[in-house]
Amino acid sequence: MSTLKHKGKGPQALTANGLRTGPVVYLSADYTWNTAFENAMLTEDPLVIARMSEAGDRDEEENLIVGPYFIDVDAETHLPARYRERFRAQGPSYDPGKPTYAELLMKDGAQVIGQQREGN
Amino acid sequence: MYRYDEFDHTFVRARSQQFKRQVERRLDGSLSEEQFRPLRLMNGLYLQLHAYMLRVAIPYGTFSGKQMRQLAMIADKYDRGYGHFTTRQNIQYNWPDLVDVPAILEDLADVEMHAIQTSGNCIRNTTSDPWAGAAIDEIEDPRPIAELIRQWSSLHPEFTYLPRKFKIAITGASNDRAAIRAHDIGLQIVQNDAGENGLQVYVGGGLGRTPIIGNVLREFISRHELLPYLEAIMRVYNRYGRRDNKYKARIKILVQETGLEKFRDEVEAEYAQLEPLDIAVPQEELNRIADYFSAPDYDDVSSSDEGYDKAVILHSDFAGWVRSNLSEHKISGYTIVNISLKPLKGAPGDISADQMRVVADLAQEYSFDEIRATHEQNLVLANVKKSDVYALYQKLVVAELATGNIGLISDIICCPGMDYCALATARSIPVGQAISERFSDPERQRVIGEMKIKISGCINACGHHHIGHIGILGLEKAGVETYQVKLGGDATSTAEVGKVTGKGFSFDELIDAIERMIDLYLRERDTGERFLDTYRRIGMEPFKGVLYGTD
Numbered sequence: 001m002s003t004l005k006h007k008g009k010g011p012q013a014l015t016a017n018g019l020r021t022g023p024v025v026y027l028s029a030d031y032t033w034n035t036a037f038e039n040a041m042l043t044e045d046p047l048v049i050a051r052m053s054e055a056g057d058r059d060e061e062e063n064l065i066v067g068p069y070f071i072d073v074d075a076e077t078h079l080p081a082r083y084r085e086r087f088r089a090q091g092p093s094y095d096p097g098k099p100t101y102a103e104l105l106m107k108d109g110a111q112v113i114g115q116q117r118e119g120n
Numbered sequence: 121m122y123r124y125d126e127f128d129h130t131f132v133r134a135r136s137q138q139f140k141r142q143v144e145r146r147l148d149g150s151l152s153e154e155q156f157r158p159l160r161l162m163n164g165l166y167l168q169l170h171a172y173m174l175r176v177a178i179p180y181g182t183f184s185g186k187q188m189r190q191l192a193m194i195a196d197k198y199d200r201g202y203g204h205f206t207t208r209q210n211i212q213y214n215w216p217d218l219v220d221v222p223a224i225l226e227d228l229a230d231v232e233m234h235a236i237q238t239s240g241n242c243i244r245n246t247t248s249d250p251w252a253g254a255a256i257d258e259i260e261d262p263r264p265i266a267e268l269i270r271q272w273s274s275l276h277p278e279f280t281y282l283p284r285k286f287k288i289a290i291t292g293a294s295n296d297r298a299a300i301r302a303h304d305i306g307l308q309i310v311q312n313d314a315g316e317n318g319l320q321v322y323v324g325g326g327l328g329r330t331p332i333i334g335n336v337l338r339e340f341i342s343r344h345e346l347l348p349y350l351e352a353i354m355r356v357y358n359r360y361g362r363r364d365n366k367y368k369a370r371i372k373i374l375v376q377e378t379g380l381e382k383f384r385d386e387v388e389a390e391y392a393q394l395e396p397l398d399i400a401v402p403q404e405e406l407n408r409i410a411d412y413f414s415a416p417d418y419d420d421v422s423s424s425d426e427g428y429d430k431a432v433i434l435h436s437d438f439a440g441w442v443r444s445n446l447s448e449h450k451i452s453g454y455t456i457v458n459i460s461l462k463p464l465k466g467a468p469g470d471i472s473a474d475q476m477r478v479v480a481d482l483a484q485e486y487s488f489d490e491i492r493a494t495h496e497q498n499l500v501l502a503n504v505k506k507s508d509v510y511a512l513y514q515k516l517v518v519a520e521l522a523t524g525n526i527g528l529i530s531d532i533i534c535c536p537g538m539d540y541c542a543l544a545t546a547r548s549i550p551v552g553q554a555i556s557e558r559f560s561d562p563e564r565q566r567v568i569g570e571m572k573i574k575i576s577g578c579i580n581a582c583g584h585h586h587i588g589h590i591g592i593l594g595l596e597k598a599g600v601e602t603y604q605v606k607l608g609g610d611a612t613s614t615a616e617v618g619k620v621t622g623k624g625f626s627f628d629e630l631i632d633a634i635e636r637m638i639d640l641y642l643r644e645r646d647t648g649e650r651f652l653d654t655y656r657r658i659g660m661e662p663f664k665g666v667l668y669g670t671d
């Protein structure tokens with residue numbers, strides 16, 4: 001069932017898109033999905049990664065999120081390692097939206113999808 | 121303009137109801153993403169880099185003021201106040217919520233629009249000359265045939281699961297403004313020795329990772345026989361097209377692997393079998409469709425207009441815009457107005473909801489309530505009286521739609537790239553913006569003359585970089601954006617695929633590199649030569665010299 005594979009290097013974060021409205025989300029430490037990358041849980045611990053992976057599968061099956069996958073995070077900057085993922089985290093570098101991605105984040109704050117589950 | 125018949129109306133409504141239930145079933149989990157994905161794609165809904173993206177069909181790029189107003193309403197109500205015109209004459213929204221899409225489709229259906237066949241392995245929107253019906257070099261308006269193809273291909277059960285997507289373009293003019301030879305099938309209206317109009321059929325063109333210019337499959341086919349002939353091509357493709365490898369599945373690869381001669385024999389054999397089935401279109405039906413596109417009620421006006429002439433003399437900004445943005449009309453006293461969607465700091469093809477409403481008003485007031493979207497990501501009002509042009513221009517100025525750069529270096533085709541597209545390997549919008557910025561002086565642009573720069577954010581080539589005079593392809597190399605440059609591409613009747621100059625450039629190097637090539641061209645050009653002409657005359661080497669310092 002799972003398409004989730006972790007074969008990255010260094011700290012990992014788990015990302016996906018929310019199903020209902022489509023935003024980029026990251027799994028946070030309380031196992032909810034959060035639209036702000038700064039709230040993403042970063043870990044190198046294989047046990048935690050395994051739990052995250054299970055959470056990704058489960059929440060995909062429960063129709064909260066679509067297409068979860070792990071991304072590499074730079075250990076020093078704490079930003080996604082690949083620049084594709086930096087764009088996903090930061091929003092488009094050119095944005096004519098009214099409101100823009102950044103304005104929406106400012107206005108509404110980070111959005112949370114799912115229910116808190118402690119340590120799974 | 122074409123009006124839906126009852127079948128179209130019923131069908132589009134039924135489809136949007138169907139999709140509404142599919143979304144409900146997806147949300148409650150009765151459909152998995154795997155099951156839902158093909159269904160949403162059949163309705164133009166993608167999941168992109170940041171969000172869902174909905175692509176709305178604009179058949180052959182022609183639509184009305186009322187439809188444009190509805191597109192604006194949708195942009196405001198469900199999206200973020202703007203839309204993006206694509207290189208296939210469609211429009212897309214970058215931020216819709218999945219839960220809103222059924223309502224959007226309902227609102228589209230209210231104005232005879234939909235998002236069907238804007239995605240998936242089917243026959244996509246047939247694209248056409250944006251100056252159709254108005255161009256001075258036109259044999260015949262191509263849109264009735266484009267409409268015929270739309271009716272034939274829409275949900276054709278045989279062609280719903282093709283090996284890969286399939287794109288058709290048609291032009292009725294001698295100058296190709298629809299890039300027909302870059303399409304799976306390209307159609308050109310031609311006249312035979314008996315003076316009858318029919319179609320020349322090109323096959324096997326396409327961009328993507330294997331760019332190929334289409335070749336003539338049939339010199340002439342009458343319009344009655346066109347659909348059976350197309351059906352024969354599709355059947356041969358459907359039977360032999362490769363389904364084992366996505367990258368080899370387009371018809372261009374089949375034609376290449378089979379050889380044009382043999383492919384032609386296959387099509388002719390299939391066609392011979394088809395004829396008894398008599399699916400040729402009767403003349404009455406052709407007439408019925410053609411009636412919808414009959415010429416508008418042109419006023420009898422004189423070829424020159426005093427007010428217009430005066431405004432050109434008095435207002436140099438207007439004169440500059442006139443020079444680049446107006447095109448000659450077949451009726452004297454009328455002109456074709458090209459509205460640039462390439463402002464200095466914008467993204468090619470983007471338009472705000474407010475601007476959409478302005479264009480809708482202008483179309484209604486000055487151009488028989490008709491708008492065209494172009495594959496170069498601009499808009500056209502095709503039937504404007506010269507005496508109205510200055511008033512129209514002033515309204516464009518207020519709406520910030522009066523950029524005077526059609527066909528010039530800042531009139532760039534550019535895909536969304538890494539800023540929006542999930543498949544991208546690099547950004548393309550900021551590259552286009554930086555080039556426009558570097559060459560922002562209108563006088564300098566005019567001196568450079570006709571120039572087609574086309575930018576894609578990955579090998580899929582939605583930004584047509586293979587057929588740009590200068591083509592730019594964004595790639596990722598060791599975690600940074602690099603840009604490969606191609607020269608000598610051409611999308612017109614002298615179509616050609618450009619050649620790679622050599623190793624790529626970083627973002628910062630790229631803009632200087634382009635400027636060095638432009639400077640070289642200005643030094644080397646003979647009188648009347650465009651960049652492309654000079655390149656063809658002097659070849660790649662001098663350009664490599666200024667790019668890599670090898671001269």
Ligand code: SF4
Pocket residue numbers: 535536537538541542543544545576577578579580581582583
């Ligand atoms: S060329 Fe690539 S990056 Fe650009 S729109 Fe197409 S798929 Fe996306």
